[in-house]
Amino acid sequence: MAFFLSSFTVVLSLLDTASAGWQNISASCPDYATYATQKHKPFSNGIFQLSNARPAEHCRTFVSPGIETLIHTITSQIGDPDLERLFENTFGSCVDTVIRWKGEAATGEELSFIITGDIDAMWLRDAAQSLHPYQSLVAANDDIASLFRGTINIQSRFLTEAPYCNAFKPPPESGLPLPANDFQGNVTPVVSNHTIWTPCQFELDSLAAFLQLSNDYWQATHDISFFQQESWLQAIDVVLQTMNSMKVPSYDPMTGAPNEHQPYLFISDEPGWGSLINSGAGEPFNAGTGLVHTPFRPSDDPTVFTLHIPANAMMAVQLKQTSAILGATGSNKTLEHVLYNAGASIEKAIYQHGLTQHPDYGTVFAYEVDGYGSYNLMDDANIPSLLSLPMLGFVDRTNRIYQNTRKMLLNRHSNRYYTTGPVISGIGGPHVGPKNPWPMALCAQIQTSTNRSEIAEVLLMLKSSTAGLGLMHESIDIYNQTDYTRPWFVWANSVFAQTILDVVERFPDLLFSEET
Numbered sequence: 001m002a003f004f005l006s007s008f009t010v011v012l013s014l015l016d017t018a019s020a021g022w023q024n025i026s027a028s029c030p031d032y033a034t035y036a037t038q039k040h041k042p043f044s045n046g047i048f049q050l051s052n053a054r055p056a057e058h059c060r061t062f063v064s065p066g067i068e069t070l071i072h073t074i075t076s077q078i079g080d081p082d083l084e085r086l087f088e089n090t091f092g093s094c095v096d097t098v099i100r101w102k103g104e105a106a107t108g109e110e111l112s113f114i115i116t117g118d119i120d121a122m123w124l125r126d127a128a129q130s131l132h133p134y135q136s137l138v139a140a141n142d143d144i145a146s147l148f149r150g151t152i153n154i155q156s157r158f159l160t161e162a163p164y165c166n167a168f169k170p171p172p173e174s175g176l177p178l179p180a181n182d183f184q185g186n187v188t189p190v191v192s193n194h195t196i197w198t199p200c201q202f203e204l205d206s207l208a209a210f211l212q213l214s215n216d217y218w219q220a221t222h223d224i225s226f227f228q229q230e231s232w233l234q235a236i237d238v239v240l241q242t243m244n245s246m247k248v249p250s251y252d253p254m255t256g257a258p259n260e261h262q263p264y265l266f267i268s269d270e271p272g273w274g275s276l277i278n279s280g281a282g283e284p285f286n287a288g289t290g291l292v293h294t295p296f297r298p299s300d301d302p303t304v305f306t307l308h309i310p311a312n313a314m315m316a317v318q319l320k321q322t323s324a325i326l327g328a329t330g331s332n333k334t335l336e337h338v339l340y341n342a343g344a345s346i347e348k349a350i351y352q353h354g355l356t357q358h359p360d361y362g363t364v365f366a367y368e369v370d371g372y373g374s375y376n377l378m379d380d381a382n383i384p385s386l387l388s389l390p391m392l393g394f395v396d397r398t399n400r401i402y403q404n405t406r407k408m409l410l411n412r413h414s415n416r417y418y419t420t421g422p423v424i425s426g427i428g429g430p431h432v433g434p435k436n437p438w439p440m441a442l443c444a445q446i447q448t449s450t451n452r453s454e455i456a457e458v459l460l461m462l463k464s465s466t467a468g469l470g471l472m473h474e475s476i477d478i479y480n481q482t483d484y485t486r487p488w489f490v491w492a493n494s495v496f497a498q499t500i501l502d503v504v505e506r507f508p509d510l511l512f513s514e515e516t
């Protein structure tokens, strides 16, 4: 803390504080989707000569002395110039580039509209994860706290209007043009294309991401009055109802007759959006497991078996944590218990229905199950994943079942989406294809490892595979790092920044030498 205070004045002098806060950046600022594909000087002074990817200060979407202080504090503890540069670029990425609008509703309610990067829309999941590395700054920096409150408020609104949807357009208050979306598909319940961006893929982890964002803010502030607001309580109620609707099985457990009252159906004529089979209901799943059905994955791809274990695990943890908010605010004792029990029952269901025996590894977590005894053993890079279970707070890194699972996942003979190559080796997924591991999965590998050499090895892979651009890409071709997807993908940058914060805590010496 003393260090923070002494470095504070240094950093303030680097910033024009008159421009702090959200900036409506000028049309003359470069388009960041293009900017991120080019190398900018000064390059880092290390082996990989990484680009200075942060936009000029007047072209950053949000400016905060707290962010600059933290970058300064952390980079002064890193000796490797390439990792320093990567931390600056990635920790800054969310505030610098994707705070598309921040303002207020007519009622004075704070609102933040945070896009994904090169897709100009707000995903519930991406926004929550993009803000996550700033959690430690929330208590002491009200500008950042306000960014969190604005994001929670806008997500409460989105969820209340379209609880089964994942990605949204700017709110009317922003005055931003509505991007056109002429989706011709058929979704039940019906949603307005003025609000939603993609056609509305139900992904359980979107609900969990909203809870995580709320818990991140709560744990930093204990801001009781914020969580007594009617709009937030109503959103929590919507989360519960939506989740419970997706526990109703495909067939009546007594008669075996198909359930005619599916709460959610998705039929699309757009290849790549994954129209769901069985008239939009998706694969059947069995009754009474206690797991929540999620027809889509955190990658937006359709599930193979719809009881997705990582999303259920994330939900279990977040429901219990949210219950603690209710316990402290005292606004509704019943809701406090309902939330806790919902989390505990999903957790129990995962251990009852989400485990299977692997011939080489013993008891492992499955990626997806159907409740009929079918297990999908694989992992997908997108978090929540099986690899990230300890990051989600579901198990400890040393949990034996997790350890078995982790060995299975990080092996190309037992995980069909683990690939090795000269540029990068790691977990990918069907979203881009099996030849492209995702840096996000390598970050999860570091954060869940207790093995110093493994962490050093993966850090080296990450910093040597950015094509010199100094940013985390969505995925990278195992043979050719210039062949990457998504130049401007903030979620992955934030996960990398969080990973460096983790290594600073656990293995600080690894950040010191250029050899890692």
Ligand SMILES: *[C@@H]1O[C@H](CO)[C@@H](O)[C@H](O)[C@H]1NC(C)=O
Residues within 6 Å of the ligand: 024, 025, 026, 027, 174, 175
């Ligand atoms: C942001 O700037 C644009 C012009 O570049 C202007 O049309 C718009 O009204 C501004 N938005 C806000 C919220 O000030």
Ligand SMILES: *[C@@H]1O[C@H](CO)[C@@H](O)[C@H](O)[C@H]1NC(C)=O
Residues within 6 Å of the ligand: 178, 179, 180, 181, 182, 183, 184, 193, 194
């Ligand atoms: C909504 O969909 C309709 C019908 O496809 C289309 O004409 C309209 O432009 C869309 N509006 C927006 C804001 O996407």
Ligand SMILES: *[C@@H]1O[C@H](CO)[C@@H](O)[C@H](O)[C@H]1NC(C)=O
Residues within 6 Å of the ligand: 237, 332, 333, 334, 335, 338
């Ligand atoms: C408290 O929460 C329960 C469970 O969600 C709900 O049924 C009830 O209406 C809530 N009570 C009040 C006073 O809001």
Ligand SMILES: *[C@@H]1O[C@H](CO)[C@@H](O)[C@H](O)[C@H]1NC(C)=O
Residues within 6 Å of the ligand: 451, 452, 453, 454, 457
């Ligand atoms: C630690 O990681 C290194 C490098 O990946 C590997 O060779 C070694 O077997 C690992 N050690 C243990 C105990 O898993």
Ligand SMILES: *[C@@H]1O[C@H](CO)[C@@H](O)[C@H](O)[C@H]1NC(C)=O
Residues within 6 Å of the ligand: 480, 481, 482, 483, 484
């Ligand atoms: C690597 O990928 C880039 C971008 O797709 C391409 O232009 C280049 O030709 C590729 N290099 C090789 C050696 O294939």
